[in-house]
Each structure stands twice: as structure tokens, then as C-alpha cells.
Amino acid sequence: ExxxxxxxxxxxxxxxxxxxxxxxxxxxxxxxxxxxxxxxxxxxxxxxxxxxxxxxxxxxxxxxxxxxxxxxxxxxxxxxxxxxxxxxxxxxxxxxxxxxxxxxxxxxxxxxxxxxxxxxxxxxxxxxxxxxxxxxxxxxxxxxxxxxxxxxxxxxxxxxxxxxxxxxxxxxxxxxxxxxxxxxxCGCKPTWNMHSFVERETEEIRKKVGKYKVVCALSGGVDSTVTAVLVHKAIGDALTCIFVDNGLLRAGEREKVEEMLRNNFHINLKVVDASERFLKRLKGVHDPERKRKIIGGEFIKIFEEEAKKIEGVKFLAQGTLYPDVIESISFKGPSATIKSHHNVGGLLKRMKLKLIEPLRELFKDEVRELGKELGIPEEILYRHPFPGPGLAIRCVGEVTRERLEILRQADKIVLEEIKKSGWYKKVWQSFAVLLPIRTVGVMGDERTYEHVIAIRAVHSVDGMTADWVKLPHELLERLSNRIINEVKGVNRVVYDITSKPPGTIEWE
Ligand code: XMP
CATH class of the missing domain: 3.40.50.880 (Class I glutamine amidotransferase (GATase) domain)
Incomplete structure (x- = not known):
């Protein structure tokens, strides 16, 4: 070493x-x-x-x-x-x-x-x-x-x-x-690889955890999935994953996560259906920051309620990567920066939990390599990032069940077409946004007055800066056609041509 x-x-x-x-x-x-x-x-x-x-x-x-x-x-x-x-x-x-x-x-x-x-x-x-x-x-x-x-x-x-x-x-x-x-x-020999990383980390996790239990907040993204599978490999059923369905997920998300973790990996998975709760709290809320705070706060509450039901829990496993801790790992202090939407600091204190962060030394591409070693399908390892507050921050204006459904359907079409055309692996993120306005259109011989969907696709290396993707016009055309024909309530599609800065990747 x-x-x-x-x-x-x-x-x-x-x-x-x-x-x-x-x-x-x-x-x-x-x-x-x-x-x-x-x-x-x-x-x-x-x-x-x-x-x-x-x-x-x-x-x-x-x-x-x-x-x-x-x-x-x-x-x-x-x-x-x-x-x-x-x-x-x-x-x-x-x-x-x-x-x-x-x-x-x-x-x-x-x-x-x-x-x-x-x-x-x-x-x-x-x-x-x-x-x-x-x-x-x-x-x-x-x-x-x-x-x-x-x-x-x-x-x-x-x-x-x-x-x-x-x-x-x-x-x-x-x-x-x-x-x-x-x-x-130093006289080292080149013998280390992801296989030895897994052996070493699982051994360390086992030692650290002892006879206690571990909880993990599963989002379905790359980092939390790899963390869960790795910790599970180390301690098996002493790990419980909690997946909160906040009603702000993409089409088929929850089912995919359940299928993979339960059926493929046999991980203890607790799915909490909390969409009612989230939507109630979001009623009438338009401000982006308030949305984020409400969702973050509610998530922590639910997670804590569920974690408390498990006896002997002493650890929280988290998929923090090195870029997440870049400013805090150094000598300045022990407090790790935690993504704002998952503000688990208070939770750790209240429940007296300790963190397990097996990925904290790794870069994203190393995490993918680790995931491959653990047998996680490529489809998951190469997923685009998805924000913690979910579709709520892509549903500009008030978040309601009806508006979310429109957005979800449009988003599904965007992802399907982007994948089919081979662009999925070439871009950092691609998704649909529902705007809070209606515009006039004509369909058949009738006047329509309906919603607008914006499509966003960006290139980025780390999410800090980004450029909009010059998707081929034919692809944009197909997206527009399909969304307007298949998603009821939408009569106009626009493409976002803003880089970051000055824009952000998400609209809220
Ligand atoms: P912005 O919109 O700030 O997004 O340009 C940069 C990257 O971060 C993702 N993002 C989030 N991820 N929780 C997350 O886990 C969040 O609250 C959040 N907000 C934005 C965004 O999708 C993009 O990849």
C-alpha cells in the first residue's frame, strides 16, 4: 500500500x-x-x-x-x-x-x-x-x-x-x-485491482460493523446501488435498504429498483410509499428552494421513522464519492459535506449513527468499474444523474399528481428515444421539463390551449459546468412528434439551448 x-x-x-x-x-x-x-x-x-x-x-x-x-x-x-x-x-x-x-x-x-x-x-x-x-x-x-x-x-x-x-x-x-x-x-508489485478492493472493503466493513445493523438510503442511482451491493456482500442481512417512493420518481423507477435489489441481489429492501405525504406538503408551493427544503426535510423524517423500526442499527451506509467530500476530507475539520438535499447530519446525531462510506476514495468511473466487479448491470452503472428532489424540480410551478403524470410520460419518451438513437451514453443528462404556462395550438381543426414541455440535454464532466447538446434535428423532430401525439395535455415542445453557466442544468 x-x-x-x-x-x-x-x-x-x-x-x-x-x-x-x-x-x-x-x-x-x-x-x-x-x-x-x-x-x-x-x-x-x-x-x-x-x-x-x-x-x-x-x-x-x-x-x-x-x-x-x-x-x-x-x-x-x-x-x-x-x-x-x-x-x-x-x-x-x-x-x-x-x-x-x-x-x-x-x-x-x-x-x-x-x-x-x-x-x-x-x-x-x-x-x-x-x-x-x-x-x-x-x-x-x-x-x-x-x-x-x-x-x-x-x-x-x-x-x-x-x-x-x-x-x-x-x-x-x-x-x-x-x-x-x-x-x-518502494518495491511495490502491481497486484491490486477492483477484485482486491472488494475483498479489502468488505473485510473492513465487517470488522467495523461487528454485530450491529446498517441502514442505507437507496435512491436507485449508481452510487447508492453500488454502496448497497458492496455492504450487502460484506454483512448480508444485517443491511436494510430503505427506498422512499416520494411520488416524484420517473416512470417504472420503483419497480426497477425492487426487481434488481430483491430478485438479483436478495437484499433486504424496505419500500416506503410516501407519495401522498410528499404531495400534500408540496401543495400550493411554487418556490424552487421551498420545494427542495420540503422534500429534503420530509425525506429525512421518513427515513428516520423507518430506520428506528430496525433494532440494533448503529451505522448509515452512504454512497458519498470523493468529489462530494473534496473540500472537507482535509485537515480543516472532520465534518464531511453532505449533499444539501440529504442533510443527514442531524439524523446521525439524533440516532447516534456512524457513517460507512465505502466509495469515498473513488471517482465516478472507478465506482462504475467496482459496480461491474460486483455484477451490477451496465444499464444501472451508466445511468444519468437524477436529482434528489426528483421530478418536482422539473415540474416548474406547482407540483400536482396530474402535472407529474404529464411530465413523467414526456420524460419516458425522451429517454426512450435518446437511448434508441445511441445518444444516451454520449450525454451527461437528458430529460423533460414541464413549464407552468399554456400556449395556443391547433390540432385537427380545433384550437387547443395546453401545456409546454421543454427538452434538456447537456454535456458535462462533473455537473459543475455544462453545454447543451447539439442533438440532430431528426431526433428532436421525433421527440416533438411523439410527445405531442402521445402525451395528453401537451401541444408544444421546445429545446433548451442554454449552457451552464449562466443556466443551471436543472430548471429549479
Ligand atoms: P444544477 O441544476 O445545479 O445541477 O446545474 C448539477 C447536477 O446536480 C444534479 N442536482 C442534484 N442532485 N440532489 C442531487 O442529488 C439535488 O438536490 C440536485 N440538484 C441538482 C443535477 O441533476 C445535475 O446533474
Missing amino acids: ILVIDFGSQYTQLIARRVRELKVYSEIIPCNAPFSEIEKRNPSGIILSGGPASVFEKDSPSIDRKIFNLEIPILGICYGMQLITHLLGGKVSRAEKREYGKAILKIDDFSDLFAEIKNETVVWMSHADKINEMPEGFIRLAHTENSPYAAMADKVRKIYALQFHPEVVHTEEGKKILKNFVFKI
């Missing part, structure tokens, strides 16, 4: 991911974890991440010096390098010029970390402080125009340090450099 110690860099997770891509297991711990945690894990190598702090600041994050006596190879990256220098008696100074972006690295020593790297190679820098004097015992491995010590090492103690970021794609030979560290210097 390679242990990554996090000093708050936005790239920390990327380091762990790159190591896993080399088929070596890697995990992250925050830099304020007790030293015994490192000793206990006894990793084959340690990587100190970058971070936003400066070693000159008061209370800047640090690490126990004993780490240098463990005889475990260490690689410091950026802040990690400055910290090594600072702690071992070298000199760090504020650079006159901050160095950010591309730089040409010139190699001085090709023997291990830079074995088989080009003489001059492009690297990615992002730092304000730099090394002026190396600690005793260190030699220079490489330099750039601005950084006389862009890479250094104490080869006897196997301590290596880089001023640049080998984990980002802009560092052209970054992967090779990490490979050299992991294999040549």
Missing part, C-alpha cells in the same frame, strides 16, 4: 488515483491523523501531498518528524517538499515570482525517480514558496529556470521531493515518475 498524507491540495485524490492506476492500493489520510495511524498501516511508501498553506504561516499543517525514521520511502510533492525541507533543516523562501503552470524540467540525475525520463520534460507547477537550500544529505535531481531545486532526494533515507505535480495530466511524464517511485523505490 501507498499511503497519501493530505495537506489539503485539490490534487490529493488524483495522487491516490494515479497510484491505483498502477495497480497498487493507495489510501489517503489527513495530515492531522495520529502518527500511530501511519505506523499501524505500515505502508510500502508514503506520499506527502501539496497544499494551500505556506510553511511560514503560523499553525501551518505539519507532520511528526518520526516519519523520517520509519525507513519507509517518502515522496513529498509541492507543499510536501517544502515541509520536508523545513523539518530537516533546509531553507524555504517566498519566491519573488509565483510559478504557476507549465515549466521545463531539466533532469540532473536519471538513476531512480527519473529513470527513462527525457532530458527535458514538461511539468506542471503551482507554488509560491521555493527551496533555497536543501537539507543535509540531499542531492539535486532536477531543476527548472525558476526553481534551482525542482526535485531532490536523500537516497540513503529514501526521501524524495518534487516541486511540481506529477499527478496532473499536464505533467507529461508524471505517471512514469510516480511509477518509478512506486515500483523502483
